[in-house]
Amino acid sequence: MALNTAAVNYHLDQALSSPLFRKAERQSRFLRFVVDVALQSPEATIKEFDIAVAVYDRRPDYDPRTDPIVRVEAARLRARLREYYAVTPSVRVRIDLPKGGYLPLFISIEEAPEQMASGLSILVPPFRSLSPDPRDQNFCDGLTEEVVHKLAKDRRLRVITQSAAAWLEQSGGSKARFLLEASVRQAGAEIRLTLHLMEVTGGGSTRLSNIYQSTINDLFATQERLAEEIRDDITAALHLDETGSGSIN
Amino acid sequence: MDSITVRHLRDSAALMPVGDHSPVEEFYRRLFELAPEVRPLFNREIGRQAKKLSEMLAWVIAHLEQPDELATELRKLGARHGGYGVEINQYAPVGSALIWMFQRTLGDRFTPEMEEAWLEAYAFISCEMERGFREEAPEG
Numbered sequence: 001m002a003l004n005t006a007a008v009n010y011h012l013d014q015a016l017s018s019p020l021f022r023k024a025e026r027q028s029r030f031l032r033f034v035v036d037v038a039l040q041s042p043e044a045t046i047k048e049f050d051i052a053v054a055v056y057d058r059r060p061d062y063d064p065r066t067d068p069i070v071r072v073e074a075a076r077l078r079a080r081l082r083e084y085y086a087v088t089p090s091v092r093v094r095i096d097l098p099k100g101g102y103l104p105l106f107i108s109i110e111e112a113p114e115q116m117a118s119g120l121s122i123l124v125p126p127f128r129s130l131s132p133d134p135r136d137q138n139f140c141d142g143l144t145e146e147v148v149h150k151l152a153k154d155r156r157l158r159v160i161t162q163s164a165a166a167w168l169e170q171s172g173g174s175k176a177r178f179l180l181e182a183s184v185r186q187a188g189a190e191i192r193l194t195l196h197l198m199e200v201t202g203g204g205s206t207r208l209s210n211i212y213q214s215t216i217n218d219l220f221a222t223q224e225r226l227a228e229e230i231r232d233d234i235t236a237a238l239h240l241d242e243t244g245s246g247s248i249n
Numbered sequence: 250m251d252s253i254t255v256r257h258l259r260d261s262a263a264l265m266p267v268g269d270h271s272p273v274e275e276f277y278r279r280l281f282e283l284a285p286e287v288r289p290l291f292n293r294e295i296g297r298q299a300k301k302l303s304e305m306l307a308w309v310i311a312h313l314e315q316p317d318e319l320a321t322e323l324r325k326l327g328a329r330h331g332g333y334g335v336e337i338n339q340y341a342p343v344g345s346a347l348i349w350m351f352q353r354t355l356g357d358r359f360t361p362e363m364e365e366a367w368l369e370a371y372a373f374i375s376c377e378m379e380r381g382f383r384e385e386a387p388e389g
Contacts, residue, residue, distance in 0.1 A: 019383065023337050024334075024337045024338070024379075025338055026338045026341060027337075065352075066349060067283065067349070068344075068345050068348045068349065068364075068368075069283070069341050069342065069343050069344070069345040071348070071368055072341055072344030072345050072348065072368060072371060073341050073344075073366075073370075074368075075344075075369060075372040075374065076340065076344070076371075076372045076375055077370065078339070078372065079372040079373065079376045080376065083376065083380075128261075129302040208334070209324075
């Protein structure tokens with residue numbers, strides 16, 4: 001079931017009228033602001049500055065380095081949402097504010113069991129550097145983050161990082177259906193990345209195996225370009241680009 | 250809080266000057282810049298207030314592995330603060346001033362991982378304090 005704007009807004013209104021949010025006026029505005037932006041443009045980037053000006057009445061010369069109020073409030077909002085969903089287990093929609101950004105994710109609880117049991121859940125452990133220089137692992141870590149970020153924007157996918165997988169393991173949650181593994185060899189500015197997407201349940205077949213080559217001129221631009229290629233290849237391998245809702249047969 | 254977060258909290262606290270409350274006095278000055286409306290809620294003698302807050306932070310750091318005990322005391326503290334007139338929206342500038350204090354005192358030694366740990370810790374502290382206040386004065 002696709003979540004529509006009305007369903008998300010209805011859930012948001014319910015949450016904001018609860019005792020947990022009723023007196024937390026700024027955090028309510030924070031949540032409404034990021035939800036509105038995400039509903040209008042799911043690919044949007046929400047910056048700390050935007051929230052500071054729109055929600056916390058900061059002036060245009062606001063400097064997040066000397067006033068980390070948005071980072072403080074984002075951490076508190078994540079805690080408040082966790083508490084809200086803990087005391088309100090019957091909701092049909094869940095709003096998540098993943099760490100590392102301010103763009104919320106909307107999760108339909110009705111489709112969550114299907115996703116968790118047999119759907120499009122992907123475990124993404126950190127990509128491995130095969131280079132002897134430990135500093136090259138930084139490139140792999142950044143690339144892993146970029147790939148997770150891009151995949152997570154596709155709401156048909158449930159992307160699980162290694163830390164989330166450890167938490168799921170402890171809490172008895174279900175495991176991912178797919179595993180995305182990659183290793184990187186580096187020689188000077190040249191890199192060669194080998195990637196495998198495997199179905200780890202029901203037989204363990206390889207759904208995608210690819211090699212990507214690139215030259216690092218600009219580190220971030222290279223990571224972003226590679227992450228986009230990887231995201232597109234995964235989307236194609238899972239037929240998400242054809243059906244709109246994903247084919248996993 | 251996981252063990253890595255606890256380690257970053259302890260490492261950053263260990264870098265702060267021992268027996269010197271001036272960073273905490275600076276915290277209050279910053280807080281009153283960010284939120285002048287909270288000034289009347291605090292003791293006029295900021296030196297004493299700074300000593301109390303330093304002791305409270307040290308107590309939190311010492312009890313990170315006892316979250317239940319920590320939560321119980323923080324809820325009691327929150328209930329008292331609610332009685333003094335503290336509002337939920339005022340927790341935000343306090344957190345901002347707290348992170349600023351570590352940045353200003355430790356400079357580059359205050360790493361992004363330490364900041365992340367303090368953001369998580371402050372979310373825990375402030376949410377437990379809020380909960381204490383809500384339990385003390387439940388809404389109708």
